[in-house]
Amino acid sequence: MNSLRNLHSVCRFSLRTLSTKEQTKPAFNFKLAGGVSEAIASGKLKRRHHPGSLGVGTVTLPDKLNQAVLTYLSSTEYSPKHLENDGKILSTRLWSRHKPLEDDQLRQKIAAIEAKIVEKETIDLDAPEMREEVRKRLLDSRMSKMHERMKREIYNWKPFQYDKYMSAVYMLARLVPDYAALVKILSEIRSRDPAFVPLAMLDFGSGVGSGMWALDGVWADLCKEAVCVDASPDMNNLADTLLRGGDPENPRQVRGGGTFFRQFLPMSDALRYNLVLSSRSLLELPDMDTRLKIIDILWRKTSGYLVIVEAGTSAGFRIVQEARDYVLNLTQTTGEEEVTCGDSHIFSPCPHDKICQRFNFSRIPLCNFSVNYKPLTLTKNQNPTSDKFSYVIIKRGARQQNHQEEWPRLIQQPLLRKRHAICRTCTSYGRLTELISTKRRHGSEIYRVCKYSNWGDRLPIVLPEPTEIPELDQSEDDSSENDESEQKKEILH
Structure with a gap:
């Protein structure tokens, strides 16, 4: 693991906040990608459903999984009121989680x-x-x-212990939002890479199996082997029970394909998987050495996509960036030489492989996204809510050289003003750029594409050369109140 040690300095450098606060003007000189403007004008394509749109609407649990949860809970003696109250407490603790200090x-x-x-x-x-x-x-x-x-x-980091009861609490609190975030993330892979077929999946920190269910929700009946790794045997038992319709005595599973549960991650990289997933698990590891060792193992087991997901907080974003930077800078030692592994690129959300500029221009380094879902509840019906998450998808192989791979990503919800729309984006040049679209300057098609796009979408536009694009000034970041509370927590802890 010499490469692990050698990359500590790289990760630490990329994870620190720089003091650059250069003020620049927004960009106006851009146009719709070839073919998109004609398709919209001819009526073949709706502005709300342009090729860069990645919305999945309000996510709900599959009927089989929802019924399995209810069946399981009805067979226990747990109080629904206590489960929901403890679930809210657990959700708050998970959201306010910070990295353990070195x-x-x-x-x-x-x-x-x-x-x-x-x-x-x-x-x-x-x-x-x-x-x-x-x-x-x-x-x-x-x-x-x-x-x-x-x-x-000093933040007192402690690992969570999930026994049978706490596993049920986690299921009630986090099954749906975790499932919804993964459905949105995996749907982008399916949309942008329709030829990809996830025949085998490895899920590290699988919990109650939300990753496995999300995979089946996006690619129905295609996964032939799912390996779920979780340190808690009670979590594994509960995930297996949900696969059996909520009845642990049921000999048949409700999903096709083989499903295997493990407590420990296999160290060998002899077996590889099309899709390797780690959802909200790296923040539960005790130190950087352990995290990088796990990331190293997961990447070596990846033949297609590696997906890292964490909470949409400053701490979660830093963990995601740590994994991102490690894989991009991964080196392998051959004799006395170190050779950079140039067989990976960032598939999403970044349209580039450079150092994340959120650390250069944000008071609070944070890049997150949102998904709407209908919560699971036992006592009363609730309206749809949302959850924020940070993530990265790393793909094996070199980045394809085409215009779609260069489309900028919306890192905030577009700001709609009178006669113009402001889109804050991350571009393929590794810059944060503010794009302002008006009907008078750009035409109604591109204006409405920007207006109807949502946070996390890719804008199907062509940008000029990087020397002509100003960078987005975020020295006065106007994110959300949650971001400000995260800054206060960083100061306190």
């Missing part, structure tokens, strides 16, 4: 806290004339103050 970071924080406390002390504890019992009492007082400040200022 050992050197922890030591630096403790040293800084101790230095602040010592600075305020008026008595020199090293004075030779001080009695030993007084020195001990003052040292105990110092340690007590340190512990209090450490509780407030």
